[in-house]
Amino acid sequence: MFRFSVGKNSAQGRFLLFQLSFLFLLTPLYSQNFSSKTITTNSEELILITEVSSGKPRSEKVYGESEFLKKEYSPASTFKTYLVLSLLENQIIDPDEKIECADKHIPNSPRLLNLRDALFYSSNDYFEKVFPKLGKDKLDITLGKIGYLGNSKLDPKVRDWWIDLASLKHGGRIRLTPKSVHSSWSKIFENGYGLPKDIMEEWKKTLFWSECVDKSANVYGKTGSWEGSFWFQGALVKSQNDYILYTILNRNKSGSRTGTINRFYELVGCKVPSLE
Template identity: 85%
Template sequence: MFQFSEGKNFALGRFLLFQLSSLFLLTPLNSQNFSPKTIIANSEELILVTEIRSDKSRTEKVYGASEFLKKEYSPASTFKTYLVLSLIENHIVDPEEKIECADKHIPNSPRLLNLRDALFYSSNDYFEKVFPKLGKEKLDLTLRKIGYLENSKSNSKVEDWWIDLAGLKHGGKIKLTPKAVHSSWSKIFENGYGFSKGIMEEWENTLFWSECTDRSVRVYGKTGSWEGSFWFQGALVKSENDYIIYTILNRNKSGSRTGTINRFYELTGCKVPSLE
């Protein structure tokens, strides 16, 4: 505890105590543990962060290679996030039903995967097997409903994205700016799409990655790797109105899916879950 003598020292002491008390009032301890730390982006890396707080404040920040903001890239397997929404919306799959998949990039393949597993491991085999029950027409309706291609210069019509079944793994011809990719992801946790609570909860459950007990948050995510772009989209959710959204785009020649996952967890201070 500070001790001060009379006169000027006493006045100075009162001033310092006031400043210290004000600091603690303006910076609650729980927010210190939740807010993102200062980010220093690596070369050839773009990071977008949106923070929504319980007091309804909103902050948006961009770090790194700002020149990427002006270009459009394949969303890669982040596209599967919205394919899953269409599967759920149209009641095409039972999220808990397991399907045998044989993707070469998935550890211990062939293995049985449910819907959440298929997103976590970004299985191409799973979605190619279930897609015929959905079909392109229903998927197009979902994409149109959520405005997924609204800001795309490369796709003037929703219907123009299709290549073939194999193109599902990266969204076919779709090209989007990083801000458009980030905005689509952020809207999930803002409940900005207008779907029922049941659909949104089921959708978010498929996007779950891990518990971050050190920060008392749940982590959601989706990877994407295509045409030299390595994406990780993550969300730290403390409560319905208190969360942070991340989109990482790495276009370094030495980039990788695993490296981008690790980068997200490094930035957030959370433990990386088993990727096996």
């Protein structure tokens, strides 16, 4: 901050005021740092954002329905993100192998899907077909190792999450707070799980959604829809130390999977890829 004592009615004062006004016009209202932006949320919507940028403090923001933070919800198909990790860790499948799947919600079904396609379209048929080679015991080991289920030894509600094969769609009886869901997502891009580099690289490949040419970044994501919750977890990644992570939870009665996807791309300012 600076001051000048020249009277505003003097010629010099008017000239300085003109210079300051011109400088203000040339200065953007928001800096390139996302944390300085303001988001206007929609009804029944919660948005959690983590921004990591080289040389700047880590930024964590929450917008929207704060009441959602106090409750636990089904992670819905965001759960498949961690199912995929277990499949990769245990070398159950070749990520490039294509399997014919007949999910009704997937366009042009039945169609051949590889592992990345199965996550992108959130195929239930794909994961039900490959799961017998993995089994619940190995999946539980993975979930326990990364802390996804919390302390399963102390919490029987978490320990007994499994219902049947349909549990792969939404995580069975698992109920998590939005902050917990967001934290699990954040650790992927921070390598907070301490996993081998080759596993992390393969895992991220399965989560890839699109290129954002305008921002020289890649987009990663996962959808989830269950029990009136519509999730989208997204990541706009420029480099290892320059990325923004989002968790969007929409519980509006008019909410939808596609609407939540579009909401994420609206927030990051990137073109929505073909969902066909």
